[in-house]
Amino acid sequence: MKLKRSLAILLILALAVSLAACGSKEGSVYVQSVEELSKVGGIAPGDRFAGMVVSEHVSEIQKDTDKTVEELYVKSGDDVKAGDKLFSYDVEELQLTLDKQRLEKEQLEASIENYTSQLEELEKQYKRAGTRDKLQYAVQIQTTQIDQKEAELNLKTKTAEVEKSEKLLENSTVLSPVDGRVQEISENGTDNYGNPLPYITIQQAGAYRIKGVLGELQRGGIVEGDRIRIVSRVNSSQVWMGTVTLVDYENPTQGNGKNDYDISSSSDEMTSGSRYPFYVELDTSEGLLLGQHVYLELDTGEEESAGLSISSAFIAYDDDGAPFVWAESGHKLEKRAVTLGQYNMMQDTYEILEGLTAEDFIAFPDPESCASGVPTTHTETVTQESGVD
Secondary structure, three states: OOHHHHHHHHHHHHHHHHHHHOOOEOOEEEEEEHHHHOOHHHOOOOOEEEEEEEEOOEEEEOOOOOOOEEEEOOOOOOEEOOOOEEEEEOOHHHHHHHHHHHHHHHHHHHHHHHHHHHHHHHHHHHHHOOHHHHHHHHHHHHHHHHHHHHHHHHHHHHHHHHHHHHHHHHOOEEEOOOOEEEEEEOOOOEOOOOOEOOOEEEEEOOOEEEEEEEEHHHOOOOOOOOEEEEEEOOOOOOEEEEEEEEEOOOOOEOOOOOOOOOOEOOOOOOOOOOEEEEEEEEOOOOOOOOOOEEEEEEEOOOOOOOOEEEEHHHOEEOOOOOEEEEEEEOOEEEEEEOEEEEEEOOOOEEEEEEOOOOOOEEEOOOOOOOOOOOEEEEHHHHHHHHOOO
């Protein structure tokens, strides 16, 4: 479950090793920002994401493409109850068809009554007729009976047509099938990629989950199975817990998300790139409301600390076991003792309680190139000279 985060950590370590393997640039050793190293996987301890309470279940209302919507009764964000009107079709043509069918039905009913009257009269005449005329009346009776049966069959067909048209007319106003909130209305029926969309999407009331979004640079920072703290925006003492059940890399969205609830609080990323929704299943949803905005934090299972956390690969040890790092001081390396805090086995990082700040720069502890007094250079220099933007 932690594969993507592990890959992100290995990527940064590989960069550090490759820089160290370069030896030095004109006798200097490359150093990296402690602040950036503490953001392995694109997420630093304490980073927050904006999120929103959404429904676990969604109802999608399709529109009949052969009909024209006459009136829309709801808008995005509206709360609806089952049976509330959502929209109605233009039924003028359907009403004209129904009126014509009803007239044809009445005509058939009148024809059948007329055939019944004819048969009664023919039966009387048959009984009064002489032997020579009985055959003629018998033929007329048989012909009228056939015409009547045909009219009765046509009446059954026409009755079914009328019932169908009446049902279509009754359903010209589409009602909400569930209680919930209108999440989206798609007027054009397709997304930016041409994929079909439902006309109206309703988040059903009931079981809730939390939706957040990862930026492109945060890929792998959150994975399925991670524990998440959900914090109220208006009352920080209100906290819920949940587990990431899905990081949807298959359906990215585009845009800068400046007006969207589901964008990471980090504002220095390439927010115009792809954004990937992730969903958190709540341990309990008591006290949460559908559509409520919240903050999301990655929960490491440890007490939050004020110290920085960096990969264990950047920490070296003296012969007596005392930890230190190779830190930059006045554009030169110095051997700096550090005080270690908690070890995070999941991320293979140590908390640095003393000895470093976020503003410091450190080098990968390569014994062949690191020594006190060696000149330092920053990785940014390589980026500029190599033409990478």
